[in-house]
Amino acid sequence: MTDLSPEGTVRGFFDALNDRDYARAAGAIAEHCQWHSMASETVHRGPAATLAGLREFAGAFPDWRVGIERLTVAGDVVVVEWETSGTFTNAFRGRQPNGKRFRRRGCAIADLDRGLIVRYRDYYDRVYLLQQLDLMDLL
Numbered sequence: 001m002t003d004l005s006p007e008g009t010v011r012g013f014f015d016a017l018n019d020r021d022y023a024r025a026a027g028a029i030a031e032h033c034q035w036h037s038m039a040s041e042t043v044h045r046g047p048a049a050t051l052a053g054l055r056e057f058a059g060a061f062p063d064w065r066v067g068i069e070r071l072t073v074a075g076d077v078v079v080v081e082w083e084t085s086g087t088f089t090n091a092f093r094g095r096q097p098n099g100k101r102f103r104r105r106g107c108a109i110a111d112l113d114r115g116l117i118v119r120y121r122d123y124y125d126r127v128y129l130l131q132q133l134d135l136m137d138l139l
Helices: 006-019 023-027 048-062 126-133
Strands: 029-037 041-047 065-074 077-087 099-114 117-123
Touching: 006 023, 006 065, 006 077, 006 099, 006 117, 023 048, 029 048, 077 126, 099 126, 117 126
Parallel strands: 029 117
Antiparallel strands: 029 041, 065 077, 077 099, 099 117
16 A cells, blocks of 8 residues: 555655656656756656656666665655665766766755645755766866
8 A cells, every 4th residue: 555645655755766767756756746956957847757867867876776865754845854865877968987886965855735745945065966976077
């Protein structure tokens, strides 16, 4: 049985990403969802666009994992403090892999409606990420 509570949806989404189960991850995102990467100032709309970006990242960093450090729920709003890491072993945005590892922390705010993420804002330090990977030219 799937937990459609706000906490269950967000935890299930993170688990699906770590399992590379993109169909299950897409099932947590509403078609009209706006997914904001605050650090890169980009917005993806809907599950297909959101997961395309996540797949691209996971493809370049095949050992990429994301863990929940703290999760707080207030009604239909979930705040997640997360930590993620990975190794740059496949091409990414035209750059050849260099074997460098990254570790970063961030925070996300997810608004849910009837068991689906309808708005997501992801906050992290993009410069710190790119410095670790020797990819500052992507700024």
